Amino acid sequence: MTDHAFARPFFARIATAAAGLLLSFGAFAAAGGPVEQSGTDIGDRASLQRGAQLYMNYCAGCHSLKFMRYSRMAEDLGLTEDEVMNNLNLTGAAFGEHIISSMPAAQSAQWFGQTPPDLSLITRVRGSDWVFTYLKSFYIDETRPLGWNNTLFPNASMPNPLWEMQGVLRPVHGEPDDIGEPTVAHLEVGTPGSQNAQQFDQTVRDITAFLEYVGEPAALKRQRLGVWVLLFLTFLTFMAWLLKKEYWRDVH
Template sequence: MTKSAIARALPALFAAVLLTGTLFAAPAFAEEGADLPRAGTDLSDRASLQRGAALFMNYCSGCHSLQYLRYSRMASDLGLTEEQVQDNLNFTGSKVGEHMQVALTKDEGQQFFGKAPPDLSVIARVRGSDWIYNYLKSFYVDEARPVGWNNTIFPNASMPNPLWQLQGVQHAQLGKPDAGGDRPVEKLLIPQPGEQTAEQFDQTARDIATFLEYAGEPAAIQRESLGVWVILFLAFFTFLAWLLKKEYWRDVH
């Protein structure tokens, strides 16, 4: 290959490298509910991740597992010791190197809720963190449902509101019946306040959504921290490619 041919190929090669990096950096799943209020999750906020882990393990892990995440990996990523995780976040007696399973069996889930509660390892990748955030805030009392609760984001969900003590007992203000006779939910009201203010509960829902976003792809934390170094490397590679191009074209007229 001649010098001029190599020089002409360099820009195309560099473009291919950039394109490949862009493709691999793209999210694996499209986020649902793009029109929902934003959760404002931040995987670099370690305090939010730690609070979200504690909230999930105390309020959600009784029914929902995270079968693709290990206790030891969570401890390492969230800046916790294995002793802290075992003493405060592990309620099943599992070893620290084991996956985060749930004590509730499928038969018990079927008996209590009509279906076994799903594993939530990849819920954030499927639904999106904004969906989780708004879902946790949208439970309301519905005596017509088997568990006494309903949800505006996921109507007729079999899940009760696990956070009602924090949020308060939320009720729906219904509108006029539609053509099918159903009355849509126009507004959600909290006549019985919970232990937290509205702002505090927003943070609670955000912390849980952040933790589940992390659980769906634990490597994302490390990948984002390496992103700056990757950009610097590409910038340096661009400079070298430019110098090489000038060298090859120096004697070409």
């Protein structure tokens, strides 16, 4: 193989990656207002465990995770079968089954105008920062059927599932837009919730981290494996150094 033949696919790959990067920036720009950094850490097992519990309590009633089984989650998050079946599985599904919401799709479409989408891949589609920001951006809006709106995802048909912890935010309106519709300049706390802003950030971060793990369960194993690979490389370098010393002793 000539250098040239090698170089072409290599540069083609770089070019494709660069194009992909540009396109994804474009997609972010189109997705709505600015997003906040989620600060998730899927290596933090306690955060994932809290996120799983919060998810089951506040989201699983409407949203399925059709690619994740209870048993796989137990193994990855270091939970026993009993812990999962008693605290996290609220639908009576078997341990080996997928995490499917018990809400009937037809009825939820009637209630919300939309069937709540499966969230297995949501952080890969929208990004973790988007999901984190979305969950923090609900506000009270009497013009909407369920009384809730969202600054990041305007007219979303999901009611704020976390309002008891977050409190109820209300909009501070800015100048009307081109067609005279009201705009939201920012949100302020109307009624405080059971958590302060910092605690609520952590709550939402835990849920987002859990969804990030669900979107790519192999990432956990990769991260743990990575530590061993680095240790091995360090060890190998050390051995190579010893060997070099040994050889050069004869030369000197």
